[in-house]
Amino acid sequence: MPTITFIHPDNRSERIDASVGDSVMQVATGKGVDEIVAECGGNAMCATCHVYVDEGWIARLAPMSEDEDELLNGVAAERLGTSRLSCQIKITPELDGLVVRLPVRQI
Amino acid sequence: MSVSGFAPSAGMPHLDIDPFSIEFFEDPHPAHEVLREAGPVVRLDKWNVYGVARYAEVHAVLNDPLTFCSSRGVGLSDFAKEKAWRPQSIILEADPPEHARTRAVLSRVLSPTVMKQLRGSFVAAAESRVEELLSKGSFDAIADLAEAYPLSVFPDALGLKQEGRENLLPYAGLVFNSFGPPNKLRQDAIERSAPHQAYVAEQCQRENLAPGGFGACIHAQADAGEITAAEAPLLVRSLLSAGLDTTVNGIGAAVYCLARFPEQWARLRHDPTLARNAFEEAVRFESPVQTFFRTTTKDVELGGVRIGEGEKILMFLAAANRDPRRWDRPNEYDVTRKTSGHVGYGSGIHMCVGQLVARLEGEAVLSALARRVGTIEITGPATRRFNNTLRGLESLPVSIKAA
Numbered sequence: 001m002p003t004i005t006f007i008h009p010d011n012r013s014e015r016i017d018a019s020v021g022d023s024v025m026q027v028a029t030g031k032g033v034d035e036i037v038a039e040c041g042g043n044a045m046c047a048t049c050h051v052y053v054d055e056g057w058i059a060r061l062a063p064m065s066e067d068e069d070e071l072l073n074g075v076a077a078e079r080l081g082t083s084r085l086s087c088q089i090k091i092t093p094e095l096d097g098l099v100v101r102l103p104v105r106q107i
Numbered sequence: 108m109s110v111s112g113f114a115p116s117a118g119m120p121h122l123d124i125d126p127f128s129i130e131f132f133e134d135p136h137p138a139h140e141v142l143r144e145a146g147p148v149v150r151l152d153k154w155n156v157y158g159v160a161r162y163a164e165v166h167a168v169l170n171d172p173l174t175f176c177s178s179r180g181v182g183l184s185d186f187a188k189e190k191a192w193r194p195q196s197i198i199l200e201a202d203p204p205e206h207a208r209t210r211a212v213l214s215r216v217l218s219p220t221v222m223k224q225l226r227g228s229f230v231a232a233a234e235s236r237v238e239e240l241l242s243k244g245s246f247d248a249i250a251d252l253a254e255a256y257p258l259s260v261f262p263d264a265l266g267l268k269q270e271g272r273e274n275l276l277p278y279a280g281l282v283f284n285s286f287g288p289p290n291k292l293r294q295d296a297i298e299r300s301a302p303h304q305a306y307v308a309e310q311c312q313r314e315n316l317a318p319g320g321f322g323a324c325i326h327a328q329a330d331a332g333e334i335t336a337a338e339a340p341l342l343v344r345s346l347l348s349a350g351l352d353t354t355v356n357g358i359g360a361a362v363y364c365l366a367r368f369p370e371q372w373a374r375l376r377h378d379p380t381l382a383r384n385a386f387e388e389a390v391r392f393e394s395p396v397q398t399f400f401r402t403t404t405k406d407v408e409l410g411g412v413r414i415g416e417g418e419k420i421l422m423f424l425a426a427a428n429r430d431p432r433r434w435d436r437p438n439e440y441d442v443t444r445k446t447s448g449h450v451g452y453g454s455g456i457h458m459c460v461g462q463l464v465a466r467l468e469g470e471a472v473l474s475a476l477a478r479r480v481g482t483i484e485i486t487g488p489a490t491r492r493f494n495n496t497l498r499g500l501e502s503l504p505v506s507i508k509a510a
Contacts, residue, residue, distance in 0.1 A: 029447055038447040039387065039466065043458045047219040067214070074219020107383060 002096035006033055009104045018091045024100060025049040025087035035102035042087040047071040048106040049086040054099035058082050061089055077103035119412050120145040125153045126398065126421065127287045132493050135397070136438075139426035147410025154183060154288050156400070156419040157412075160426035162433035162450070164410050168401055168422055170455040175401035175420060177457060178202045182286030182400055182496075183419060192285055192297055193304065197341050199349075199457065206456060212333050213342060213460045216324045222463045225264060226471075232260050233471035237479050241509050245486060248366070248503040253359035256472055261351055261464070265343075266320020267310055274306040279352030280494060286400065287495025307347050311340035321346055346461070354465045356395035356499035357386065358472055363503055364389045364440045365476070366483045371442045376510070379477035385442040386469030390451035392440045394425030397498050399453070424450045425498065481510040 002020065004027055007013045018027040028036040028049075040046035044067055053061065061084065064072075068088050072079050086100065122145060124138050125131060131138055142149060142160035149158045159165050168175045177200050180186045186195065195201075198209040236256050240246055254276065262272050281303060284296040309315060316322030322343045329339040365372045365385070375385050403418045414420070428449050429437040452459035459465070476483075487504035 029445065032445070040452075040458060040462060041448040041454060043454060043456075045214070045458060045460075046463060067211075070215065071219060074221075074223060 002091055002093060002098070004091070004095070005097070005099045006035075007099065007101045008035065009102060018095075020091050020093060022091050023087045024051065024089040024091065024098070025085075027091065028086060033102070035106065036086060037106040038087060040087075044068060044071065044085060044088055047075050047085060050075040050077060050103050050106060051084055051086045051089075052080055052082045052101040052103065053084050053089075054101070055082060057095075057098050057100075058084075060094070064088065075103070076105045076107050119148060119150055121150045121152050122158075123152055126151065126158070126423070127154075127290055127292070127495050129493055132498070133491065135425065135498070136429070139423060139429065142423060143426050143430055146412075148412040148414070151421065154419075154421075156183065156421050157409075157414055158421045158423065159410070160423040160430075161410075162427040162430040165422045165424060165427035165450055166454055167409070168420060169450065169453055169457070172202055172206075172456055174404055174407050176202045176404050177206075177401060179402035180286075180400065183288045183421075184285075185402060185417070185419060187402075187417070194341065196345055196348075197338055198345050198460070203456065209334060209338065209342060210456065210460065212325060212328045213345065215328070216321050217461055217463055219463060222467050225464075226467060229260050229467050230471045230474070232256065233468075233475040234479075236472075237475040241479060241507060244508075245504070245506040248362045248505045249355075249359050249500050250502070252362060252472070253355050253499075253503075256358060257351055257354045257468055260468065261354070264321055264464075265346060265350070266317035266322045268315060268317075271306050271310070274303045275347065275351050276355070278303040278307050279348060280497075282348040283352065283396075283494050283496035285495075286398075290495070292493060292495050307344060308340075310347065311343040313339070316343065349459075350461050350464065352497060353395055353459075353461070354468050356393075356497050357390055357465055357469055359499050359503065360393035360395055361386050361389035361469060361473055362476075362483070362505075363489065363500060364392060365473070366485050366503070366505055368440050371440055372483060375442050375473065375477045376481075379474050381442050382474035382477055383466060383470035384444070384446065385473050386466065387446045387449075388440060388442055388444050389469075390465075391428045391444075391446050391449040393498060394428050394451050395498055396451065396453075396496060397425045398423055398496055424453070476507075479510060480507045482508045 001017045003015050004018050005015050016031050025038050037048035039048045068085050072083050147164050151158045281296040281300050284292045287293050313326045325342045326339045329336045375381050399422050401420050405416050407414050431437050452462045484506050486506050489503045490501045492501035
């Protein structure tokens with residue numbers, strides 16, 4: 001089972017077991033990671049599941065859609081080159097060990 | 108009986124509940140429980156449709172738009188068999204792949220980036236509304252707040268003229284009644300609809316929409332070649348249909364919850380940053396949009412039940428939002444609940460395109476109340492407004508005191 005590491009804004013890190021096929025957003029909300037709000041429930045409509053993907057991992061993710069790119073312009077925290085919507089990152093066995101940082105705010 | 112001759116499953120529960128009757132609307136929750144507990148899929152003999160009331164099946168139907176289509180209407184009326192009462196919507200009543208193009212236009216017009224620009228004026232309007240209500244002391248939380256606030260921000264954001272706005276709520280009521288069966292609510296609404304329809308058709312035209320508003324932005328998308336010039340007015344119409352009455356009932360639901368559950372009101376007052384979640388939880392708890400239909404495009408098995416092609420399926424969004432299989436303490440209003448995943452705005456490709464506007468309005472109102480108001484007391488009978496799709500109040504007399 002792949003594990004994902006979430007790093008909170010206070011640098012506390014949390015390792016969570018993830019099921020292949022779930023999204024990173026589902027992994028987080030399933031374990032009560034408060035910084036992921038996910039108001040729209042994973043439909044790529046609200047931009048409240050923003051994460052910063054670790055530099056070493058960003059190029060290994062499937063590329064983002066145009067929709068996701070547009071939504072990221074509206075995130076509440078600063079958008080960086082490593083910004084993604086966690087509902088759009090699907091867990092694969094290759095993502096075992098993925099590290100994402102959580103932003104200070106989603107709204 | 109299945110139209111295709113595909114044998115329906117034996118043993119599927121048949122219920123004689125009429126989910127569009129006044130008795131049902133008065134207290135839908137016991138009937139929702141019966142519908143949920145009878146089975147994953149039920150047959151509603153009164154209208155010859157299938158029904159799903161559990162979260163898993165409602166979510167599954169919403170997220171399979173090729174099997175459970177919208178292009179044959181999202182009400183009881185099957186557009187393959189009868190003519191729609193108005194020209195068909197090119198977003199709500201459209202399927203993939205055509206739907207993606209029109210949906211992209213409205214998603215862009217109502218995006219998180221646009222909400223950031225609107226936030227300041229929406230918040231200021233909510234604060235001044237609450238100040239005015241504090242000076243009155245006693246008022247009707249529906250007319251003076253749940254209706255008055257959206258009416259003070261949404262038509263301006265759209266770019267509508269001042270004249271004729273009194274048609275907006277009757278038109279929206281008509282649209283949501285029209286999804287129901289040919290009962291008195293639907294027939295009466297359609298009979299009275301001519302002036303409201305004429306108003307809306309006129310306001311959808313480019314020359315009647317102020318620059319910078321949602322309406323003008325939709326027409327600009329036609330210039331950019333994203334949609335045709337003929338399609339732009341129909342997308343403006345979608346905002347006029349679904350952008351106002353829904354938030355009226357959402358805000359009304361939230362105020363009704365906070366007035367009824369003082370310990371939740373206290374938690375919100377203690378931490379006004381819960382305002383947005385308190386609104387979201389009210390949308391789950393009361394589900395202002397109660398139901399929508401889909402139509403099967405082929406023979407399909409759902410929840411162990413075989414359903415033929417061309418069948419209408421009624422999704423009980425409100426029942427799914429209180430399904431104990433999905434929610435802990437489903438019948439409690441909890442401003443700190445993790446609400447993500449509720450289907451009050453639907454789910455999948457047709458999930459409410461205006462959800463960010465709704466949340467912004469709801470957050471602005473509840474935040475202003477939480478910061479300025481100490482007590483909310485219900486001072487008279489809450490009366491219900493009946494509609495085939497929407498759930499909400501006609502009147503909620505309250506009195507408030509400053510914090």
